[in-house]
Amino acid sequence: MKKVATLLMVMMLVAGMLAGCSGSTTETTAAATEATTVATQAETEAETPASTVKVGVIYIGDENEGYTAAHMAGIAEMKAALGLSDDQVIEKTHIGEDEACYDAAVDLADQGCTIIFANSFGHEDYMMQAAAEYPDVQFAHATGYQAAMSGLANMHNYFTAVYESRYVSGVVAGMKLNEMIADGTITADQAKMGYVGAYPYAEVVSGYTSFYLGAKSVCPSVTMEVQYTNSWADMAAESEVANQLIADGCVLISQHADTTGAPTACEQAGVPVVGYNVDMISVAPNSALTSATINWGPYYTYAVQSVIDGTPIATDWCQGYADDAVGISPLNENVVAEGTVDKVAEIEAALKAGELHVFDTTTFTVNGSSIEDLIANNADFAKYADYVSDGYFHESEVISAPAFDLRIDGITELTN
Amino acid sequence: MLKQNEITVKEPLFRVIKRSNISMPKAWFIRIAAAALSLIVCAFVVMSITGDNPLSVYLGIVDGAIGSKRRIWVTVRETLVLLIIAVGLAPAFRMRFWNIGAEGQVLMGGAAAAAIMIYFGQSLPNGILLIIIFTASILAGLIWGLLPAVFKAYFDTNETLFTLMLNYVAMQIVTFCIVFWEKPAGSNTVGIINAANRGGWLPSLFGIDYGWNIVLVLAMTIGMYIYMRYTKHGYEIAVVGESQNTAKYVGINVKKVIIRTMMISGAICGLAGAIIVSGASHTISTSTGGGRGFTAIIVAWMAKFNPFAMILVSGFLVFMQQGAIQIASQYGLNENASDIITGIILFFLIGCEFFITYKVELNRNRKEAH
Numbered sequence: 026m027k028k029v030a031t032l033l034m035v036m037m038l039v040a041g042m043l044a045g046c047s048g049s050t051t052e053t054t055a056a057a058t059e060a061t062t063v064a065t066q067a068e069t070e071a072e073t074p075a076s077t078v079k080v081g082v083i084y085i086g087d088e089n090e091g092y093t094a095a096h097m098a099g100i101a102e103m104k105a106a107l108g109l110s111d112d113q114v115i116e117k118t119h120i121g122e123d124e125a126c127y128d129a130a131v132d133l134a135d136q137g138c139t140i141i142f143a144n145s146f147g148h149e150d151y152m153m154q155a156a157a158e159y160p161d162v163q164f165a166h167a168t169g170y171q172a173a174m175s176g177l178a179n180m181h182n183y184f185t186a187v188y189e190s191r192y193v194s195g196v197v198a199g200m201k202l203n204e205m206i207a208d209g210t211i212t213a214d215q216a217k218m219g220y221v222g223a224y225p226y227a228e229v230v231s232g233y234t235s236f237y238l239g240a241k242s243v244c245p246s247v248t249m250e251v252q253y254t255n256s257w258a259d260m261a262a263e264s265e266v267a268n269q270l271i272a273d274g275c276v277l278i279s280q281h282a283d284t285t286g287a288p289t290a291c292e293q294a295g296v297p298v299v300g301y302n303v304d305m306i307s308v309a310p311n312s313a314l315t316s317a318t319i320n321w322g323p324y325y326t327y328a329v330q331s332v333i334d335g336t337p338i339a340t341d342w343c344q345g346y347a348d349d350a351v352g353i354s355p356l357n358e359n360v361v362a363e364g365t366v367d368k369v370a371e372i373e374a375a376l377k378a379g380e381l382h383v384f385d386t387t388t389f390t391v392n393g394s395s396i397e398d399l400i401a402n403n404a405d406f407a408k409y410a411d412y413v414s415d416g417y418f419h420e421s422e423v424i425s426a427p428a429f430d431l432r433i434d435g436i437t438e439l440t441n
Numbered sequence: 442m443l444k445q446n447e448i449t450v451k452e453p454l455f456r457v458i459k460r461s462n463i464s465m466p467k468a469w470f471i472r473i474a475a476a477a478l479s480l481i482v483c484a485f486v487v488m489s490i491t492g493d494n495p496l497s498v499y500l501g502i503v504d505g506a507i508g509s510k511r512r513i514w515v516t517v518r519e520t521l522v523l524l525i526i527a528v529g530l531a532p533a534f535r536m537r538f539w540n541i542g543a544e545g546q547v548l549m550g551g552a553a554a555a556a557i558m559i560y561f562g563q564s565l566p567n568g569i570l571l572i573i574i575f576t577a578s579i580l581a582g583l584i585w586g587l588l589p590a591v592f593k594a595y596f597d598t599n600e601t602l603f604t605l606m607l608n609y610v611a612m613q614i615v616t617f618c619i620v621f622w623e624k625p626a627g628s629n630t631v632g633i634i635n636a637a638n639r640g641g642w643l644p645s646l647f648g649i650d651y652g653w654n655i656v657l658v659l660a661m662t663i664g665m666y667i668y669m670r671y672t673k674h675g676y677e678i679a680v681v682g683e684s685q686n687t688a689k690y691v692g693i694n695v696k697k698v699i700i701r702t703m704m705i706s707g708a709i710c711g712l713a714g715a716i717i718v719s720g721a722s723h724t725i726s727t728s729t730g731g732g733r734g735f736t737a738i739i740v741a742w743m744a745k746f747n748p749f750a751m752i753l754v755s756g757f758l759v760f761m762q763q764g765a766i767q768i769a770s771q772y773g774l775n776e777n778a779s780d781i782i783t784g785i786i787l788f789f790l791i792g793c794e795f796f797i798t799y800k801v802e803l804n805r806n807r808k809e810a811h
Binding site: 115116117118121122123124128131132135146147149150151153154170224225226227228255 | 515629636722723724731770
């Protein structure tokens with residue numbers, strides 16, 4: 026006993042001495058008080074010098090998960106573009122969609138952040154709670170929908186027109202289906218795609234519909250089945266759902282979930298696949314076509330620049346191809362159909378120019394009727410009146426978050 | 442001669458002897474030494490990753506846990522939750538009933554609280570609402586504790602598996618409820634319940650946001666101390682835990698004790714669920730328990746079922762967790778870094794119990810043989 030105790034004592038002493046040698050400490054607390062005053066100025070005065078702006082970011086995951094990795098890349102782009110130093114950006118990872126988000130948000134505000142971002146849908150309520158408490162700090166929440174109705178001037182929503190890039194990735198998928206029909210692998214009637222979705226609400230519905238419409242624009246006979254995993258990131262479930270869809274006769278798979286589960290399953294089954302967020306070619310070299318991606322950099326740069334300039338940040342921000350906020354990952358030349366590159370360039374140019382509208386109401390029907398007829402004649406659809414005009418559904422224009430949750434003809438949702 | 446020498450050489454260098462008894466100060470010295478040692482190891486680990494000196498890393502931990510008024514309160518709030526679950530688990534483990542279902546019992550309590558808040562939050566005055574919430578949560582947790590106890594008492598089922606499986610049942614029930622409660626539909630998030638009128642939220646007490654949390658948890662802690670130490674029930678629990686045959690011999694109704702104790706254990710865990718939902722998060726999800734039902738088992742065991750020691754242990758664990766979150770953010774580390782640190786600390790703290798129960802001696806015979 027005595028020997029053990031002596032040994033412990035000696036080790037403690039040694040470590041204590043080591044620790045005592047270097048004495049530099051962090052300045053986190055000192056910055057907190059100083060920056061609170063800065064925050065007050067941001068609202069009232071014209072400018073905040075770039076050197077005093079402080080950015081807080083709350084992530085649902087970390088760099089190992091595609092969705093958060095895309096946000097992190099966006100923050101890094103903003104940091105480089107505006108020349109911010111490391112200690113001007115505080116990032117918190119793995120923040121759950123509960124009081125942990127509120128704790129993180131107010132803690133960032135206490136540390137002197139002048140603008141705070143959060144990237145997961147379920148963070149919104151907690152961001153609003155924090156925004157009400159810190160009126161001088163700007164709070165921006167991705168994928169949310171409540172900023173405009175919250176009545177808080179410092180609460181903002183942002184999203185990207187990812188439906189545009191999904192549409193383009195759908196075109197890539199449709200071209201592939203055409204190739205398969207042409208070389209006799211499948212008949213036109215067998216052109217059925219499978220979609221691995223996360224949750225059955227507008228963000229996912231809008232995504233798969235735009236993907237489907239993209240495919241349909243080049244392959245008119247295409248149909249699609251959607252099945253949900255009820256999780257944003259569940260590798261095993263995504264892989265299993267992809268396998269079920271393939272067993273069900275789907276000849277091409279796409280996904281709106283965050284892992285590489287579906288592409289992995291597709292690679293094994295030899296079925297072409299369109300990914301999301303990250304380039305899937307490394308996971309599925311012989312089956313990945315491309316991925317619909319989001320580039321968050323333009324928004325982060327815009328929002329932080331606004332704080333520096335003292336100009337107001339849009340309550341709802343949503344941009345697409347026109348601002349390079351969305352795109353598709355490099356086409357996998359071994360897998361994509363011939364002529365895809367030219368077709369993609371053509372569609373992208375049309376989207377940028379605003380000539381092509383993804384949710385063109387002449388391209389889809391709901392229960393056999395056009396959406397205009399339904400709005401006019403069916404009270405259940407009257408709520409879409411604000412969104413539909415000039416022959417297309419104005420997705421993400423009224424609020425930044427996706428609103429298109431119509432289940433259109435040609436797509437079947439499978440429920441377990 | 443040669444043969445004898447060979448035998449002695451094969452004897453191990455150390456030998457382990459069970460201690461007959463150990464004085465309190467000595468035991469605590471070993472524990473504190475282990476805690477210090479774990480901090481040193483953590484420092485080296487973090488230092489090798491970040492390249493910063495250990496002192497500033499520890500200052501980061503202290504800063505994260507108690508660096509501002511708000512951080513102190515978060516640490517206190519989290520400690521209270523961990524503490525009350527551990528308090529709930531203590532009688533069950535004292536009885537050697539392996540209740541690893543606290544996570545599920547907490548979830549059921551939380552789900553009951555959320556249900557009442559959602560369905561009656563707009564219509565009932567807050568005082569009555571809170572009483573209903575807490576009653577419902579206690580009942581929900583109690584049922585989740587009662588089920589495995591009845592099966593254990595009458596059919597001698599394996600309570601470890603039973604309570605573990607009930608965790609998953611509870612999670613599925615919550616997943617199912619979220620289908621009805623989520624907003625907007627399909628998003629799988631419930632959001633803050635009754636954000637506008639704060640219906641069913643625990644109000645602040647004496648101007649302290651978590652005042653009621655403190656009062657409730659400390660009352661349960663003191664109550665449990667008295668119950669376990671000074672009541673007949675507490676004595677019965679201890680006897681059943683030591684030996685069921687002895688308990689039967691002295692005329693204790695073992696079945697009754699098992700069922701009664703698990704009802705209490707489950708009820709307190711259910712109450713913990715209400716404290717989380719009504720007193721802190723104001724939402725419900727499958728991660729409302731957050732693994733604390735399992736961490737609390739460690740707290741209860743390390744504190745040797747002494748409710749007051751549990752305050753220290755849970756406080757220490759939460760302090761380190763909160764601190765680790767801060768250094769993870771400060772040094773751009775992944776959140777897993779905090780798990781590593783907590784893991785190292787637990788390794789030392791649990792490991793040191795070995796040195797309290799046993800002593801390790803150099804093998805003297807070996808020396809003599811040479």
